[in-house]
Amino acid sequence: MQQLLDAPIIDVRGAVKQYGAGDASIFALDGVDLQVHRGEYVAIMGPSGSGKSTLMNIIGALDNMTTGKYFLDGIEIDTLDENALALVRGRKIGFIFQSFNLIPRTTALANVELPLAYQGIKGKERRERALAALNVVGLGDRISHEPTELSGGQQQRVAVARALSTRPALLLADEPTGALDSKSTHDLLDLFDQINAAGRTVVVITHEDDVAARAKRIVRMRDGKIISDTSHKKVSA
Amino acid sequence: MSIFEIIRFALRGLNSNKLRTSLTTLGIAIGVSSVIILLAFGNGSSKAVQAGIEKLGTNTITIQSNRGGFGGGRASASRAASSKPLTVADAVALSSPINAPDVKQAAPVAGANVTCSAGTNSSTPGTFNGTWPSWFEASNTSVTKGSYFTNEDVTQGRRVAVIGQTVATELFPTGTPIGQVMRCSGIPFTIIGVTEKKGSNGFQDGDSLVVAPLTAVQRSITGYNNLQSIVVEAKSAKVQDLAQTEINTIMDAQHKIKNTNNRDYRTLNQASLLQTTSSSNSVFTALLGMVAGISLLVGGIGITNIMLVTVVERTREIGIRKAIGAPKRAIMTQFLIEATILSLVGGLIGVVGGFIGSHFKIYGVQPIIIPGSVFLAFGVSILIGIFFGGYPASRAASLRPIEALRYE
Ligand SMILES: Nc1ncnc2c1ncn2[C@@H]1O[C@H](COP(=O)(O)OP(=O)(O)OP(=O)(O)O)[C@@H](O)[C@H]1O
Ligand SMILES: [Mg+2]
Numbered sequence: 001m002q003q004l005l006d007a008p009i010i011d012v013r014g015a016v017k018q019y020g021a022g023d024a025s026i027f028a029l030d031g032v033d034l035q036v037h038r039g040e041y042v043a044i045m046g047p048s049g050s051g052k053s054t055l056m057n058i059i060g061a062l063d064n065m066t067t068g069k070y071f072l073d074g075i076e077i078d079t080l081d082e083n084a085l086a087l088v089r090g091r092k093i094g095f096i097f098q099s100f101n102l103i104p105r106t107t108a109l110a111n112v113e114l115p116l117a118y119q120g121i122k123g124k125e126r127r128e129r130a131l132a133a134l135n136v137v138g139l140g141d142r143i144s145h146e147p148t149e150l151s152g153g154q155q156q157r158v159a160v161a162r163a164l165s166t167r168p169a170l171l172l173a174d175e176p177t178g179a180l181d182s183k184s185t186h187d188l189l190d191l192f193d194q195i196n197a198a199g200r201t202v203v204v205i206t207h208e209d210d211v212a213a214r215a216k217r218i219v220r221m222r223d224g225k226i227i228s229d230t231s232h233k234k235v236s237a
Numbered sequence: 238m239s240i241f242e243i244i245r246f247a248l249r250g251l252n253s254n255k256l257r258t259s260l261t262t263l264g265i266a267i268g269v270s271s272v273i274i275l276l277a278f279g280n281g282s283s284k285a286v287q288a289g290i291e292k293l294g295t296n297t298i299t300i301q302s303n304r305g306g307f308g309g310g311r312a313s314a315s316r317a318a319s320s321k322p323l324t325v326a327d328a329v330a331l332s333s334p335i336n337a338p339d340v341k342q343a344a345p346v347a348g349a350n351v352t353c354s355a356g357t358n359s360s361t362p363g364t365f366n367g368t369w370p371s372w373f374e375a376s377n378t379s380v381t382k383g384s385y386f387t388n389e390d391v392t393q394g395r396r397v398a399v400i401g402q403t404v405a406t407e408l409f410p411t412g413t414p415i416g417q418v419m420r421c422s423g424i425p426f427t428i429i430g431v432t433e434k435k436g437s438n439g440f441q442d443g444d445s446l447v448v449a450p451l452t453a454v455q456r457s458i459t460g461y462n463n464l465q466s467i468v469v470e471a472k473s474a475k476v477q478d479l480a481q482t483e484i485n486t487i488m489d490a491q492h493k494i495k496n497t498n499n500r501d502y503r504t505l506n507q508a509s510l511l512q513t514t515s516s517s518n519s520v521f522t523a524l525l526g527m528v529a530g531i532s533l534l535v536g537g538i539g540i541t542n543i544m545l546v547t548v549v550e551r552t553r554e555i556g557i558r559k560a561i562g563a564p565k566r567a568i569m570t571q572f573l574i575e576a577t578i579l580s581l582v583g584g585l586i587g588v589v590g591g592f593i594g595s596h597f598k599i600y601g602v603q604p605i606i607i608p609g610s611v612f613l614a615f616g617v618s619i620l621i622g623i624f625f626g627g628y629p630a631s632r633a634a635s636l637r638p639i640e641a642l643r644y645e
Contacts, residue, residue, distance in 0.1 A: 062560055082565050089638075090562020091336065101557045101642065104251035104550065115561040117242060140546040 009076055009170055009201050010036040010059055015068035015105045017054050017224075028054040029065065030224035038169070042203045043212040046221035052205045053174055055221070059203065060095045060172045061088055073169065090119050094163025096173035100155045102147040106210050108134060108158045109143040133161035137191060153184025160191060171195055173204040177211055189214050243567055247574035260543050261626075262583040265618045268536025269587025272529035274594040277604035279525035281595075283518030284605055296341075296474050297375055298481060299505040300327075300467040320501035321492050322487035323464035325451070328369075330487050331469055337487060339480040341470045344372035347454050348465035353408065353421040353447060354410065360407035362400075363445035364419065367454020368468075373399075375470035378448075383415040383430030386450050394452035397483040401446030421447065424457040480505065526610075533614060537621040544625045549645055552633040556641030559634075568634045569627075576626020580619045588615055 017029040028051045036042055044052050057063035058070060061077050070077045073092060080088065089095075102111050112130040121129070134140055137157035147155055156176060163171055173192075177185040185208075193214060196202045204215065212218050220228040251258045302323045323345070330336070331343035347367040353360050365370065370385055386397050398419070403499055405414045414428045435443030455461050471480035484504060487499070494500050555568055588611055595604040633641050 057639045060560070062642075063637055086559065086562050086564040089560060095560055097642075101553075101560070103554055103557060106249070110249070114558070114563075116566060117246075118558075118561065118563045120239075122239075122242075166562070 008035040008037050008071075009073050009216055010034060010203070011069075011071040012055070012059065013059060013069045015055070015070065017051070017058065017063075017068045018066040027224050029058075029068075032068075032221075032224070032226055034219065034226065036201060036203060038201055039196070039199055040134070040201055041192070041214070041216045042201075042219060043215035043217070044203065044205045044221060045207065045212055046227075050221040051224040052221055056172055056174050056203070056226075060093050061085055071221045086118075090115055090166060092168055092170055094118045094166065094171045096156070096159050096163050096169040096171070096176045098175040098178040100147070100152075100179075102155055102158055102162075104148075105146055107144045107146055108139060108150065108161075111147075111158055111160045112165050115162060119166060130161070130165055133165040134158070136164060136194075138163045138187070151184075153180050153187065156180060156184070156188060157191070160188065164195065169201060171200055171202045174201070175205050175207070177206065177208065185211070196225075240570070243570045244574055245327045245382045246571045247578060250571065250575050251578060257543055257547050258579065261483075261540050261579050261622070262535045262586065263540040264543070265580055265583025265622055266586040266590060268533040269584050269614040269618045270590035270594055271532040271536075272526075273588065273591025273606060273610050274604060275525045275529040275532075275590070276522065276610040277595040277606040278599050278602060279518075279522035281604040282602040283515065284521055285602055286514050286518060296477060297377070297469045297507050298469045298471065298477070298484060299507075299514050300331075300469065300502055302466075303501045303503050313410055317471065322462055324491075324501060325464070327464075327488065327491050328467045331467065331484060332493055333600075334486070337480070337483040339472050339476040339483055341472045342371040342423065343374055343467055344369040344375050345451060345464050346372065346468055347451055347459045347463070348429075349422070349454070349459050350424040351447075351458065353404065353426075355408040355414075355417060355419040358408045358410065360445075362402045362404050362447045363441050364401075365447045365454075367449050367451040369451055369460065372448065372468055372472075375468045378435070378446075379433045380430040381433045383414070383428070385430060386448075391450040391452050394456055395450060396424065396426045396457070397429045398426040398447055398449040399432060400428055400448075401432050401442075401444035403442055403444040403448055405431050417457050422458050424435045426453075452491050477506065478574055489559045496619065496632055527588070529610075529614075533621075536618070537625070540621060541625040544629060548629045551630065552636070552644040555630065555633040556636070556638050556644065559638040559641060565634045571622065572630030572634070573627045576623045576630075577619070579626060580622025583622065584615045584618045587618065 012032055012034045015029050015032040016027065019026045019028055030051075031052070032055060034055070044055065046052055046204065054063070058065050059072075059236060061072065064078065072088065075088065077085070077088070108126075109130055110132055113126050116126045116129055131140065131143065134143055137160050139154060139157055139161065142150060143155060147158070150158065156179070160176075171192075177188055180188065192202055192204065202215075204211065206212055217229070217231040219226055256385070300323065303320065325345050328343045328345035345368060349365050351362070351365050353362065356473060360513055369391055370388055373379065373385055380399055380421065383399070386395070386399065390397055398421075400408075400414060400419075408414060408419055409417060414431060417428050418425050426447075432444070432446060432448075469480065469484060471477045481504060488494070488502055489497065489500070492501055508538070551572075558568055559565075591611065591614070595606050633644070
């Protein structure tokens with residue numbers, strides 16, 4: 001029983017991702033093993049081209065791997081069909097992109113409601129949950145703004161609200177602060193702390209040390225491999 | 238996720254891309270309406286020509302001399318050695334109920350090119366006929382004001398005349414022509430009737446017409462030996478072929494024709510004229526149809542272009558939707574509904590535009606809508622819209638989310 005509870009939410013084994021074939025082929029991932037447990041806050045670091053995004057996309061069920069196995073919350077992702085994959089993405093994962101990826105010409109509220117709508121949540125409940133998520137990220141007063149009417153930091157917070165609205169167990173963020181100034185970065189990181197404190201698992205890719213410093217565990221990658229994996233107690237206040 | 242929700246998404250999608258939406262709708266609407274209008278124009282002009290010819294009387298067979306002079310037809314080398322002119326006796330023989338049971342009536346026509354005048358006004362009628370009262374029925378001409386001349390007018394050789402509306406307005410721009418006197422080639426004729434407006438049959442003005450008793454015209458203008466034609470009316474369009482055979486038999490006897498390949502007369506049959514013109518008209522309509530088809534195609538290319546320009550953005554959007562948990566079916570349905578609404582609305586606007594546009598005369602021709610063209614244009618435009626709207630979306634929905642997100 002104890003073992004079942006302790007089963008990792010992310011369990012990647014021997015992941016290989018190969019792009020191209022023959023001489024020109026690149027191993028973006030070259031045998032990666034990674035286990036992340038519930039409630040962890042992990043930062044993935046490494047030089048450009050080391051395979052961080054590739055790994056993150058596989059964890060987020062946005063991409064498939066060439067060989068290897070991936071269990072998300074005990075479910076083997078490679079065996080799922082289109083519909084089941086859509087369900088898993090909607091229910092279990094909240095994904096935050098460096099480039100925000102909001103639906104253009106669509107209000108903040110409608111963007112945040114979207115994943116809820118795809119889960120079949122209707123009317124009042126959907127609206128309330130979306131509003132709650134927008135309040136959490138501090139955008140309760142910007143709900144009818146479209147992406148072009150929001151600053152980068154605000155757009156990213158809408159994206160966080162969208163990722164949070166479905167109350168996913170796992171929050172994945174690929175360089176979420178890459179396009180933000182230091183103030184917005186700071187606000188966003190506070191938000192992540194809060195989300196993690198509420199028991200959600202957070203995995204974030206970053207180049208920045210102060211972003212990584214907020215995490216409780218840092219995984220470093222190089223050339224498609226994990227080269228170090230260190231856990232530490234949080235120092236800051 | 239309910240279908241209403243998906244429809245809401247589709248409407249929101251259309252609403253958030255107003256430029257794309259309106260351009261696509263416009264493209265479809267223009268394509269559809271131009272197909273409808275062009276085909277209606279072709280149809281209308283062919284109907285107008287047919288109606289004009291029908292007004293001449295479809296039961297009518299016209300006999301003309303092959304002797305040169307009026308309606309000189311065949312080459313003079315093949316002219317019969319013993320060629321005779323058309324005579325009143327021929328017309329009488331053709332009226333025989335025994336030899337020509339399928340002929341209703343026959344009327345000899347003496348014609349001339351004359352100019353008529355009244356006061357300072359003058360008019361050169363396209364047709365100046367001396368004939369019998371039966372001519373009016375045989376040629377489908379009716380008098381609306383005044384009266385026809387009678388058989389008695391013919392036997393008495395009275396100089397009376399019935400004129401067409403063109404002549405009437407040219408000679409008497411104001412006031413009624415009935416009872417007035419006009420001079421044709423200097424000979425005075427009292428006008429007793431005006432014919433019903435016939436309009437143009439595409440070749441000549443049917444209202445530029447003067448009709449007078451045969452005897453009066455022969456005595457004072459054409460002389461007695463030279464009939465221009467004999468107009469014969471068959472009892473019905475059905476027996477036209479029988480009547481034609483009877484006419485040939487009687488005329489061959491009258492003119493002592495031995496070799497039927499070498500007749501000194503020839504017959505013109507309205508039905509065959511109608512056939513020739515309607516077949517040339519269908520060629521015309523087909524050509525217009527091709528032009529219309531091309532415009533539909535160009536419209537289609539325009540739509541495709543707009544769709545392709547936005548495909549990058551839309552593919553990204555589909556990637557985002559998939560990444561946040563949209564099932565493929567929901568995405569496909571949304572984009573298909575978008576494309577369907579676009580083409581339906583565009584198609585309907587096009588149909589309405591086609592109907593409105595077909596109300597206006599083009600070069601004097603009233604377009605007549607072909608119902609089939611409406612369905613064809615509407616159907617094709619919807620297929621184009623759905624295909625070019627739906628295909629890129631279906632491709633994007635089949636991509637892995639990350640591929641769709643990176644698409645460019
Ligand atoms: N679609 C693709 N086709 C071919 N090669 C690819 C593709 N995506 C990534 N790669 C290659 O895989 C390797 C890893 O890429 P990845 O995006 O995971 O790097 P990264 O660690 O996220 O880098 P960065 O910090 O710059 O974002 C790179 O060498 C990259 O060129
Ligand atoms: Mg990356």
